[in-house]
Amino acid sequence: MKRQTQARIITLKIDGVDVAAREHETILELAQENNIFIPTLCHLDGLSEYGGCRICVVEVKGSNRLFPACMTYATEGMEVITNSERLRLYRYSILDMLFTERNHVCSVCVSNGHCELQYLAAKLGMTRVEVPYLNPNVPVDASHAHFIMDHNRCILCQRCVRVCGEIEGAFTKGVMGRGVNTRIIHDLNGAWGDSATCTSCGKCVNVCPTGALVEKGKSAGEMVKRRDWLPYLRLMQED
Amino acid sequence: MMIEKFEEITAEEQTAVAERDHTVKVCVAAGCLSSQSDQVLAALKDGASDHHGCHVKGVGCMGLCSQGPLVAVESKNSKTGAVMYQNVQPEDAPDIVDSLGKKPVARLELKTNVPFFQRQKKIVLENSGEIDPERIEEYIAAEGYQGLLTAVTEMTPIEVIDEIVRSGLRGRGGGGYPTGLKWTTVAKMDGPTKYVICNADEGDPGAFMDRSVLESDPHRVLEGMAIAGYAVGANEGYIYVRGEYPLAVERLKLAIRQANRLGVLGNRLLGTTFDFNIHIRLGAGAFVCGEETALIASIEGKRGTPRPRPPYPAEYGLWGKPTLINNVETFANVPAILRKGGAWYAGIGTEKSKGTKVFALAGSIQNTGLIEVPMGMSLREIIYDIGGGVPTGECKAVQTGGPSGGCIPADYFDTPVDYESLKALGSIMGSGGMIIMDDSSSMVDVARYFMEFCMTESCGKCIPCRVGTVHMHNLLDKIYKGKAQQRDLDMLEKLCDMVMNTSLCGLGQTAPNPVLSTLRYFRHEYLDLLVDGEGNGRIDTAVAPEPVEA
Numbered sequence A: 001m002k003r004q005t006q007a008r009i010i011t012l013k014i015d016g017v018d019v020a021a022r023e024h025e026t027i028l029e030l031a032q033e034n035n036i037f038i039p040t041l042c043h044l045d046g047l048s049e050y051g052g053c054r055i056c057v058v059e060v061k062g063s064n065r066l067f068p069a070c071m072t073y074a075t076e077g078m079e080v081i082t083n084s085e086r087l088r089l090y091r092y093s094i095l096d097m098l099f100t101e102r103n104h105v106c107s108v109c110v111s112n113g114h115c116e117l118q119y120l121a122a123k124l125g126m127t128r129v130e131v132p133y134l135n136p137n138v139p140v141d142a143s144h145a146h147f148i149m150d151h152n153r154c155i156l157c158q159r160c161v162r163v164c165g166e167i168e169g170a171f172t173k174g175v176m177g178r179g180v181n182t183r184i185i186h187d188l189n190g191a192w193g194d195s196a197t198c199t200s201c202g203k204c205v206n207v208c209p210t211g212a213l214v215e216k217g218k219s220a221g222e223m224v225k226r227r228d229w230l231p232y233l234r235l236m237q238e239d
Numbered sequence B: 001m002m003i004e005k006f007e008e009i010t011a012e013e014q015t016a017v018a019e020r021d022h023t024v025k026v027c028v029a030a031g032c033l034s035s036q037s038d039q040v041l042a043a044l045k046d047g048a049s050d051h052h053g054c055h056v057k058g059v060g061c062m063g064l065c066s067q068g069p070l071v072a073v074e075s076k077n078s079k080t081g082a083v084m085y086q087n088v089q090p091e092d093a094p095d096i097v098d099s100l101g102k103k104p105v106a107r108l109e110l111k112t113n114v115p116f117f118q119r120q121k122k123i124v125l126e127n128s129g130e131i132d133p134e135r136i137e138e139y140i141a142a143e144g145y146q147g148l149l150t151a152v153t154e155m156t157p158i159e160v161i162d163e164i165v166r167s168g169l170r171g172r173g174g175g176g177y178p179t180g181l182k183w184t185t186v187a188k189m190d191g192p193t194k195y196v197i198c199n200a201d202e203g204d205p206g207a208f209m210d211r212s213v214l215e216s217d218p219h220r221v222l223e224g225m226a227i228a229g230y231a232v233g234a235n236e237g238y239i240y241v242r243g244e245y246p247l248a249v250e251r252l253k254l255a256i257r258q259a260n261r262l263g264v265l266g267n268r269l270l271g272t273t274f275d276f277n278i279h280i281r282l283g284a285g286a287f288v289c290g291e292e293t294a295l296i297a298s299i300e301g302k303r304g305t306p307r308p309r310p311p312y313p314a315e316y317g318l319w320g321k322p323t324l325i326n327n328v329e330t331f332a333n334v335p336a337i338l339r340k341g342g343a344w345y346a347g348i349g350t351e352k353s354k355g356t357k358v359f360a361l362a363g364s365i366q367n368t369g370l371i372e373v374p375m376g377m378s379l380r381e382i383i384y385d386i387g388g389g390v391p392t393g394e395c396k397a398v399q400t401g402g403p404s405g406g407c408i409p410a411d412y413f414d415t416p417v418d419y420e421s422l423k424a425l426g427s428i429m430g431s432g433g434m435i436i437m438d439d440s441s442s443m444v445d446v447a448r449y450f451m452e453f454c455m456t457e458s459c460g461k462c463i464p465c466r467v468g469t470v471h472m473h474n475l476l477d478k479i480y481k482g483k484a485q486q487r488d489l490d491m492l493e494k495l496c497d498m499v500m501n502t503s504l505c506g507l508g509q510t511a512p513n514p515v516l517s518t519l520r521y522f523r524h525e526y527l528d529l530l531v532d533g534e535g536n537g538r539i540d541t542a543v544a545p546e547p548v549e550a
Helices: A027-033 A085-101 A116-123 A159-167 A203-207 A230-238 B002-019 B037-048 B090-099 B136-141 B146-154 B157-167 B179-188 B209-216 B218-232 B246-262 B292-299 B328-340 B342-346 B379-386 B419-424 B443-457 B463-480 B486-502 B506-510 B513-529
Strands: A009-014 A017-022 A057-060 A066-068 A079-081 A147-150 A173-176 A183-186 A213-215 B022-027 B054-059 B071-075 B083-085 B195-200 B236-242 B277-283 B323-327 B356-363 B369-374 B395-400 B406-409 B433-438
Touching (some): A057 A085, A085 B486, A159 A173, A159 A203, A159 A230, A203 A213, B002 B146, B022 B037, B037 B090, B136 B246, B146 B218, B146 B328, B157 B179, B157 B218, B157 B328, B179 B323, B195 B292, B218 B323, B218 B328, B236 B292, B246 B277, B277 B292, B292 B323, B356 B379, B395 B513, B443 B463, B443 B506, B463 B513
Parallel strands (some): A009 A079, B022 B054, B195 B236, B236 B277
Antiparallel strands (some): A009 A017, A057 A079, A147 A213, A173 A183, B071 B083, B356 B369, B395 B406
């Protein structure tokens, strides 16, 4: 997001804390600046905002609607609440949806212990799911020489799709289907290993929040992802 | 210069009409075409070819689709006015041709002095069933493009917007956002490039208003869009039509070609300095593309998924430019408003909802078809007087607003139909589909059906809608099959609340509406289906005995 050089400065309250902000700063950015925790899944510094996971929704005083913190800009005099009981229940419920949608089995997952979904569940105090598991039959694509795409762990945050297009510029990753049948695909739904556009850069693997995209040869709990390089790449693009 | 041309065309058309003794109109909109009205048209043309002074033409929808194919005969010297025929088959053509100028064919006659025809007030549909949708000359003779001509030659853009504001017109796509305000917002945005989009991605089950308007009177929508373009300062217009409407697309293409050739659309239209070009884009079958941000993404060639608003399309729309996006019916109202004035339009309807609304009557009702009534008419009048009531049994409820709407029980049928009243009842006006249900329908099944629709049409972008609708559908299925317990119902209500409040776009935010409204009015139907832990039918808690005082 391009910053304006001469942005107006405004003030607002987040969880009762007075916060100064530039225009065009999102509630999420401000909260992170001020050490206020807002859970996120599809957001990643350095990628464009997606606004799809809905786990970062916050309340704004005076409105009954909920706003995604990642895509809502600060306005003068705004009073934001990030941790009410209502929000806690909704976030818990959204995690319920994610854990039941596909087959998330932490104990055998290579990302066990390094998974953002798992981290959030622990952080939000989730102990069980309240709706039945859907247990879909989804495939694993291990055709690539270095990486594996395991659709069982995919939460469709589309970080991989965005990083592939926005930063690597390969546009290998795409999306297919609708609703719960949505799938991440490579090129025109071919095997990843057969992709002519994939540069094997591994960026998608490193931005993936769960064990859906992993390196080959890792055992349970061994897959640690590195993504501290992202904001720098983004800055270089802007310059 | 264009005025003379219009007058010339009008005069030619009027002379042609004056020379005819009889005009036979055959409906060639999708409803009647599906019962072979094209063969009826061919047979009538064939039969009347040696009958001097008889003109046979195809026209748009006449409304009473359940009795199609419909044929109307207008005779110059007739004292009784037009005669309408129902269920006409190609074999009936000789009889109709023979009867011209004599007594009508009794076995086919459809009475027109019934409430279905008498109680309607037609603005959007004024030319439907009257003019040949494939001839621009007939539209011009019916005062078509007069509104555009007045706007671009005599009015400033601000005056045009004022007229729309005065009319009190509200968005007919369902939301009911004031059209004048929307136009003002787009007009005030800076920038040399702006766009006008017509949303013709009509996808609600049981709704066919937009299709009929596009098939019966396509020029009307083009004129509305051009006026909007002039008012907000846009030179490009897009019509996003769903791919399932091939006839509407074909007629639109033809209409655009005719209008461009005549100079009423295109560069320097009507001899002024204003340019306005209209393009057609086809939808690929996604219901969610009716949502404005998803529609814009789809026009841009991207995957049709919505994005959070703000910024609204008025600020950041098609290709990042300010964009005005209105529904087909909204645009179809505009030419009449410009021609007759905003004050005239504001005189029709209720205090907050002005004008008329087109409804598509479907389901368990006598007169299935398309109607246009003034706002504020009660549901009872629409269903019983115009619709003719249900064929068998009792009318139980009416579903309005498609998968975003709700079911209104028969007890509330005296409610006037306007945006606010329907919202207060837990439903919405929606785009105008009305599905009437008799007492054989299970409300749980209705809710399950609409949830299944939302589940398969969810785009998959946001989690609450993508997964929540699946769980809600599974729970409704479980309840309907008599396998659910009270805690399943509690979970269903909890999920409704979550999906409604956390979903990204209107599809998810309104997906629980059919469940919530049936729970509100027909909760006992849900409770009757619940079982206890052992699988036995449970006692209705609604009439549970009072606790005995100790």
